[in-house]
Amino acid sequence: xxxxxxxxxxxxxxxxxxxxxxxxxxxxxxxxxxxxxxxxxxxxxxxxxxxxxxxxxxxxxxxxxxxxxxxxxxxxxxxxxxxxxxxxxxxxxxxxxxxxxxxxxxxxxxxxxxxxxxxxxxx
Numbered sequence: 001x002x003x004x005x006x007x008x009x010x011x012x013x014x015x016x017x018x019x020x021x022x023x024x025x026x027x028x029x030x031x032x033x034x035x036x037x038x039x040x041x042x043x044x045x046x047x048x049x050x051x052x053x054x055x056x057x058x059x060x061x062x063x064x065x066x067x068x069x070x071x072x073x074x075x076x077x078x079x080x081x082x083x084x085x086x087x088x089x090x091x092x093x094x095x096x097x098x099x100x101x102x103x104x105x106x107x108x109x110x111x112x113x114x115x116x117x118x119x120x121x122x123x
Contacts, residue, residue: 002026002112004096009117012086016121021080022096022114030074033103035110036081038092038119048094049081050103059105064090086121093118 008020020036035050049070050059058070067086072079079096094117097110104110 002028002032002098004098004112004114006094006096006114006117009094009119011120011122014086014088014121014123016086017082017084018086018119019080019082020094020096020117020119021078024077024079024096024098026077028100029077029098031100032098033101034070034072034079035097035099035103035105035107036070036079036094037097037107038090038094039116040089040092043092045095045107047105047107050105051079052103057103059103083119086119088121088123091119091121 003025005023036048037045038048039045047061051070051072067084069082096114098112099110
């Protein structure tokens with residue numbers, strides 16, 4: 001069992017930055033692929049970024065590529081995402097997710113989810 005707790009959301013102006021973190025409990029974090037997803041009001045959940053177990057590979061949605069950076073610290077059981085050059089369309093609830101094995105772009109592949117943290121970008 002893995003429990004995930006996100007933090008770092010908030011209100012920011014367009015062009016600003018935020019850093020989201022996700023703290024994981026459990027012994028299996030280092031063997032878990034990690035991902036970030038988001039869901040805006042009235043829209044389906046969408047993939048944002050993912051990182052492999054060893055941090056050797058990272059994956060990004062085209063909409064955030066070059067602006068967001070995902071990283072993880074297996075010693076601290078945390079995964080983070082730095083978000084720069086934020087846009088109003090980045091406004092959403094952001095979720096951290098974990099799965100046994102390799103990371104994935106599909107939310108259906110993930111076994112554990114955090115409660116979500118709200119990010120609001122004002123224009």
